[in-house]
Amino acid sequence: xxxIDRKLLDELGEIIGAGGIVSRATELKVYECDGWTVEKRAxxxxxxxxSTAQLSAVLAALHRRGIAFVPRGAGTGLSGGCLSLNAPxxxxxxxxNRILEIDFDNxxxxxxxxxxxxxxxxxxxxxxxxxxxxxxxxxxxxxxxNIAENSGGPHTLKYGVTTNHVLALEVVLPDGEVVELGGPxxxxxxxxxxxxxxxxxxxxGIVTRATLKLMREPExxxxxxxxxxxxxxxxxxxxxxxxxxxxxxALEMMDQLIIRAVEEAFNVGLPLDAGAVLxxxxxxxxxxxxxxxxxxxxTASLAGASSVRLARDEAERALLWKARKRAFxxxxxxxxxxxxxxxxxxxxxxxxxxxxxxxxxxxxELRIGNVFHAGDGNLHPIILYxxxxxxxxxRAIDAGREILxxxxxxxxxxxxxxxxGVEKIGxxxxxxxxxxxxxxxxxxxxxxxxxxxxxxxVIPQPGACVEVAAPRRQAPI
Amino acid sequence: MCEADRIAIAPIGAARSLAGIxxxxxxxxxxxxxxxxxVAYEPDDMTIVAESGITVGKLNAAMAGARQRLPVDPxxxxxxxxxxxxGAAHSGPLRLSEGTSRDLLIGVRFVGHxxxxxxxxxxxxxxxxxxxxxxLMGGAFGTLGIVTEATFKVRPIPCDYCLTVVPYxxxxxxxxxxxxxxxxxxxxxxxxxxxALAAGFNSTSQFLLLAGxxxxxxxxxxxAGRIRDLVGARGEILDGDRALSSYxxxxxxDFHSAPLAAQIAVPPASLTRVLETCGNDIEFRAHAGSGVAxxxxxxxxxxxxxxxxxxxxxEVARSVRGNLRLIAAxxxxxxxxxxxxxxxxxxxxxxRRLKAAFDPVGIFNPGCFVGGI
Numbered sequence: 063x064x065x066i067d068r069k070l071l072d073e074l075g076e077i078i079g080a081g082g083i084v085s086r087a088t089e090l091k092v093y094e095c096d097g098w099t100v101e102k103r104a105x106x107x108x109x110x111x112x113s114t115a116q117l118s119a120v121l122a123a124l125h126r127r128g129i130a131f132v133p134r135g136a137g138t139g140l141s142g143g144c145l146s147l148n149a150p151x152x153x154x155x156x157x158x159n160r161i162l163e164i165d166f167d168n169x170x171x172x173x174x175x176x177x178x179x180x181x182x183x184x185x186x187x188x189x190x191x192x193x194x195x196x197x198x199x200x201x202x203x204x205x206x207x208n209i210a211e212n213s214g215g216p217h218t219l220k221y222g223v224t225t226n227h228v229l230a231l232e233v234v235l236p237d238g239e240v241v242e243l244g245g246p247x248x249x250x251x252x253x254x255x256x257x258x259x260x261x262x263x264x265x266x267g268i269v270t271r272a273t274l275k276l277m278r279e280p281e282x283x284x285x286x287x288x289x290x291x292x293x294x295x296x297x298x299x300x301x302x303x304x305x306x307x308x309x310x311x312a313l314e315m316m317d318q319l320i321i322r323a324v325e326e327a328f329n330v331g332l333p334l335d336a337g338a339v340l341x342x343x344x345x346x347x348x349x350x351x352x353x354x355x356x357x358x359x360x361t362a363s364l365a366g367a368s369s370v371r372l373a374r375d376e377a378e379r380a381l382l383w384k385a386r387k388r389a390f391x392x393x394x395x396x397x398x399x400x401x402x403x404x405x406x407x408x409x410x411x412x413x414x415x416x417x418x419x420x421x422x423x424x425x426x427e428l429r430i431g432n433v434f435h436a437g438d439g440n441l442h443p444i445i446l447y448x449x450x451x452x453x454x455x456x457r458a459i460d461a462g463r464e465i466l467x468x469x470x471x472x473x474x475x476x477x478x479x480x481x482x483g484v485e486k487i488g489x490x491x492x493x494x495x496x497x498x499x500x501x502x503x504x505x506x507x508x509x510x511x512x513x514x515x516x517x518x519x520v521i522p523q524p525g526a527c528v529e530v531a532a533p534r535r536q537a538p539i
Numbered sequence: 540m541c542e543a544d545r546i547a548i549a550p551i552g553a554a555r556s557l558a559g560i561x562x563x564x565x566x567x568x569x570x571x572x573x574x575x576x577x578v579a580y581e582p583d584d585m586t587i588v589a590e591s592g593i594t595v596g597k598l599n600a601a602m603a604g605a606r607q608r609l610p611v612d613p614x615x616x617x618x619x620x621x622x623x624x625x626g627a628a629h630s631g632p633l634r635l636s637e638g639t640s641r642d643l644l645i646g647v648r649f650v651g652h653x654x655x656x657x658x659x660x661x662x663x664x665x666x667x668x669x670x671x672x673x674x675l676m677g678g679a680f681g682t683l684g685i686v687t688e689a690t691f692k693v694r695p696i697p698c699d700y701c702l703t704v705v706p707y708x709x710x711x712x713x714x715x716x717x718x719x720x721x722x723x724x725x726x727x728x729x730x731x732x733x734x735a736l737a738a739g740f741n742s743t744s745q746f747l748l749l750a751g752x753x754x755x756x757x758x759x760x761x762x763a764g765r766i767r768d769l770v771g772a773r774g775e776i777l778d779g780d781r782a783l784s785s786y787x788x789x790x791x792x793d794f795h796s797a798p799l800a801a802q803i804a805v806p807p808a809s810l811t812r813v814l815e816t817c818g819n820d821i822e823f824r825a826h827a828g829s830g831v832a833x834x835x836x837x838x839x840x841x842x843x844x845x846x847x848x849x850x851x852x853x854e855v856a857r858s859v860r861g862n863l864r865l866i867a868a869x870x871x872x873x874x875x876x877x878x879x880x881x882x883x884x885x886x887x888x889x890x891r892r893l894k895a896a897f898d899p900v901g902i903f904n905p906g907c908f909v910g911g912i
Contacts (some may be wrong), residue, residue: 083572167808167829192668212667225671226642241885248639248829249628249804250678251862251880252892252909257674258642278725301583307606307695309585326738346725348756406663438665439584478665486668493668497655502670504896508889520669 065129066106072532074109077119080156084108093134093152098142098485101507104150105132110481112157112231114240114270122238124151130514131236133264139201141432141483143211143263148516153268155206161185162271169276170229170246175269176514177204179213182274191276193319194221195221196386197418197479200384206269213262214479216312216386221277222347223479225260230408231258232271236515246273258505260335263481264516280345283311284355285373285382288362292337293420293432299340299365300436307359308354310387312343313437319396320389320444321434327392330385333369334377340436341382389433390444397429397446401458403486405469406478418468419443428454441469468494482520490522503511542652542900549904550685552592552620556627558682559795560878570795571622576686577601579662586662588690591622607693610637612790618718621689628678631790632728632751637694637826643836644673646690651683652898662690662720666852675893676721681904683897700727702782703766705774706737710817713746714719714811717827719769720750722764722833727751731825735837739788748774749789751782758872792824798869799845801852804831805861814854818848833866835848849876856880879909 066085074083083311085092092230094104098261111117124131128147136156137144146152155176164171164188171182179200182193196215197203203213209231214223230244245255259266280509294313301510303313316324325332332339340362358368375377385392388491393400407415416432423430429446443465447458466476470492477486490499503521506513541548549557549565571592578588582605587748588731589598590785596617599608613619616823619629625647630639637643637789646660649672657861659672705722713731721729728751732740737747745869748770763776777785794800805813807830814823825832836848849865857880858862865878881887887910894912897903 151665165808168806168808193745212671214667216663218665222638222642223665223667225674226638239885241889242883243886243889245860245862246806247861248634249862249864250801250833251864252882252886252912253679253683253893254674254677255642255886255889255893257671259675260674261671278722280725304585305583307698309695347758347761349753350758353755353757406661408581408586408663410581410583417590435665439663440665473662475661475663475666476668478663479667481667482669490669492662494658497651498657498659498669501651501655501657501672501897502659505675505893507673508896510894526783 064425070123070127071107073123074107074120078109078111078116079125082110082112082519084110093154094139094146096137096139096142096144098140098145098483101142101145103146104148105146106150108152108154110154110157114234117153117268117270118234118238118240121155121182121236125237128512128514129452130517133208133210133268135204136178138203139207139211139362139483140480141477143483143516147484149514155204155268155270158270164240166191168246171264171274173205173274175204175209175273177205178258179203179205179208180437183326186276187279187286190279192279193274194227194277195224196445203274205274209260209269209272210262210264211479211481214435214440216314216435219313219435220309220311222535228256228260228272229275229304229538230273231256231259231269232346233269234496235267235355236510236512244273244522255334259509263483263507263520264508265520267515268330269293273424282348282351283343284351285379286342286344286355286358286366287331287332287382288340288342288359289336289369289371290338290340290367293416296338296340297416297436299362299367300412301410302356302359302361302365303342304437306357308340308358309342310358310437311345312341314341314386315339315430315432315433315434315436316386316389319429319431322338323396323431324385324389325397328381328385328388330381332385336368341386344406386433393431393444394444397448399449401445401447401462402442403462403466404478405441405466405474405476407439407472407474408471409437411438411474413470415441415468415472419465420466423463425456428461430461433480438478439474461467463489484519487513487520487522541668541902545900545902547781547905548685550622550681552624555715556629557904557907558621560865562873564631569685571620578688582607585693586664586690586755587689587693588646588662589621590688591625591686592620595619595621595624602693606696608696609643609691610694611640611643614791614793614795619698622686625677625686625689626679626681631792632730632786632826636725636727639693641674641677643692644677644689645692647673647676647686648688649676649686653704654694654901657684660690664684664692666874669812676781680908682908684903697727698755699759699778700751700753700782701759701768701776701778701788702765703748703750703752703774703776703787704740704747704785706742707772708744710814711811713748714827716748716849717750718772720766721828722840723769724765726751726828727753729826729828733820733822734791736824739776740785751786761865766834789824794833794835795867797867799833799872800835801849801863802809802831802866803852803856803861803863805856805859806830809894813859813861817852840904842875845872846875853880878907881910
């Protein structure tokens, strides 16, 4: 018997109107997972509030009954962050999607958490501004989801991640209390609670409103495509470019397997004989760009690039980025299933980790492609497999774990931008000691003492050993 | 040990940040002077790991050979430890282009309650594993634990740096010019000094606009041209060592030894009006593009008058949803002054819970943070 009874449904209906409640199983199926499709479980009820007041009343009603809930934005997350785990209610912010104020003088935007990421930039670009975090899912993902996951994107190399662009939050705590954290000024009063909520993966209550910083569009950009005989040479070029003192806005790598998949899908003219390519984007004052681009091209050639090409125009630049941002989709053509993670290593360890990945690929007899944020050292190894063969499934799981372990051994991280969610919760002890995890739990309890906001995410229960029953698989985005 | 005996402790770096604001000394000061090593520095990773007792100056000296730096520029980097940079959230003129320690701190180790060594973040520039403990330690004034080690993202030192210096008779005109420059160019720093503080720059009782820009020789020459077009012939553009030494003069204006100094933070476009409303007996350094300014009160004042002045400044900041904190106050007047704004009730309740969770016995620098935390 679910905790969601008729009486509660009536009460919720009174708060937000019948149209904002979904409780029919067929309709709830859409909400059974996010981009991490391995584990699925639909909530018992989906609630779609339209305002902070409604959401506050909803959480207060759930609080009185001790019912846990899962916050959800657009469901584009990749680590199962909004999987309905031990929580019968799901609260989706998609109807709280108004941009409340655009303040060009102060370069600030105030938006409800259900606003789609790209809509913020669309609303300000005519005046020469943009919102910097640009995850590949930015046409769909919400500001609230970005805040929960502390999302990145290709251009984080220059601009940083979501936390660097959020000044203030309105948060509804799990008991329904509405709190204002931070403010429109750059300095805060007291502890940086905004910084604690960003990246908390929805375990600190539900964000309803955010004040975001806007950035000024750069004067111009240059996008360079450099081809290399192999991945090793390409990653060495990454280090040489960084060492030259030039920090590109984005520095992305694709290896041969990905190049071929992308070419087949989009025909962007990537060199099919290359072992790896780098997409290097520079931006800034037009006055300096040509010489920077020349220097990058020279450095790439010196590192062993077989060809270096500058995007001729905006159309060619757009095509290159389309190829990069849809690479995951293209890989879908190569095998029935694929798994990925987003481990991070120090930039200088990229050649080493790529050799580990190649070695894992050989030993486990699985094809693995690489498309990733090379400038940040943020990997996305894509392990191809066929779920109809149980042995392949098992090997894909083990191969993924071995790669993550190697990342940690090189001083890296389990996740650069996808979050822990449920996917990597079992690996958290590889990176954090019991003391670290205890302190993080204490922090969570400051906001959510009963662990009713997104239970079972981020921090493993002490002594629990989470076994992932199936490999990680990514939804094409 | 201190928990068992309830002995209050506070970290002491170069003994400046807390010395300016504590009303009464803590029972035990913990000197971080011997925790001052660089743990790891790999230029090609653009990250550095160091113990918290090292000064920003020493850290940057170690990176100079690779032409990199931690671009957070508090007053007197040779005196400012990483611990105080994080704990007291110090920043300087470069915050406009490079951000603050909040943006660059990617990993932290600290001694928490029970003497446990805790770490958050890591050594890689992009990392969302676990909660962001770095943010909690930033600006916490040692009230949640003692930071022992920090990992920062670092940045390349630009090829060339130039500094535009333009005098204005009226503050409003200086701010209007700053606004135009900030819109037109990606400046390194953009600051305005009131006449008394501008005196060190040979300015004759005028407000001074100081706009720094940097990059390759081509970029610098382009920006110099644009700036000349925008501010007219009245300004001077310094380059080379003259630019750097003037920038250092600007950076090193010492508010911490003033009898009374405050930092005000407001939405950037409100800063002119806020400073005007604060009165004409103040001297200030304004980080114009960031909406942050340090202000001091000129002349002699009674403790009672000072308390009233601070209350008024605070009201002005609050009227535009900004905030104010005291940076320093002479010991004789400290008892009558509130150093921090009081956050709204909801936020303050969370902060008290946070303090209780991280420091249940209340030994970490008690009684000098917001709301008496």
